[in-house]
Amino acid sequence: MRLRDPQLNAARRAAILEAAANCFVRQGFHATSMKDVCAEAKMSPGTLYHYFRSKADIIAGIIEDERRMADELVRPLAAAPDFAAALFEAVDVLAGSVTDRDLVLHAEISAELLRQPQLRERAAAADRQSRDTLAAAIAEAQRASSVDRRLNADHTAAILFALIDGHLWNATLHGAAALAPRLPALKQAIARILADPE
């Protein structure tokens, strides 16, 4: 009984996640067989199951990766000097970097999330945390009077997420390329939601 090799372990797990994501994007979660993942990752089923408990466990790993990236997009907003400008910047970065692959994988994951109560609860908690981060940034901007002070910061954060998420879902249907032409209208809507109307 040798000791576990953390280097190898991390490398194999990453390779399996990458191979599985490729398969899931091509054929979807449930149409992808473990044999497909094994072929893509070039290893036997026994080896794969040495690193992941189950097919669902692989999905969980992909979700975790995605959650980390989403967090990195929202966090900088809290410290931004000009909230609206920082939000526009984040929207541009998101729209510019998101691919059809990302969108399909995200949809696949979202459906799977709902089925696994544990994963779903973690996703809901992550969503609440992102919203809290955004709400705090909005409240700060309200103190600096760059956002209408009468708005409820928490509700407004939810509105903004809904608006941006809705755009991403729409792009899932029409392709990532459909995102860019809508950006000016999206920013205009955000500006109207946030601005003091008088």
Next chain:
Amino acid sequence: MRLRDPQLNAARRAAILEAAANCFVRQGFHATSMKDVCAEAKMSPGTLYHYFRSKADIIAGIIEDERRMADELVRPLAAAPDFAAALFEAVDVLAGSVTDRDLVLHAEISAELLRQPQLRERAAAADRQSRDTLAAAIAEAQRASSVDRRLNADHTAAILFALIDGHLWNATLHGAAALAPRLPALKQAIARILADPE
């Protein structure tokens, strides 16, 4: 060889769709076996396959039902005398009638849509049509000066759908009950997006 009985055919197909939807909500599409659907619908596999070609065909039937209901929600807006009021009314009806079951089924369907190019193209076309209907209603409201004339009607329709869709997706994560408390903020945001700011 008897003649096909349209009454029986329609009844059996509806029963199968209902049974399948129940199973899909409970366990998801890919974790539901045809045996499960057969048990829920109280028929043998042979009978079920007499009415539907495949598991994917059953999903297509459920999608078609959903598309019809979505259409019924948007169409009245085109003829409404007061656009914003009619839109608020539609939002209230939607938020008041949507259940966790609907949300889970919708997410399940959305993921499946992406995989089947035929279904996906039909859904994209239905989405474009709904948006056109809403855009026409917005243009009409602009002529009556109840909506800011400087807005692009098509982009604004896309924004409104994204906002409402985003809320529904969020409710998928947090439960349908999370929808109601957000309604005032949602309507306020819609009002700000549509209103002439001067």
Next chain:
DNA sequence: ACCTGAACACCGTTCAAGT
């Protein structure tokens, strides 16, 4: 036409055996 249920090819996962 409508229905049954056994049968077929295939899937996720396990496990004895190797290094």
Next chain:
DNA sequence: ACCTGAACACCGTTCAAGT
């Protein structure tokens, strides 16, 4: 520990046979 591949229980779908 890490890896293999045969084996097991189960799945979607088909089909010969019944009414």
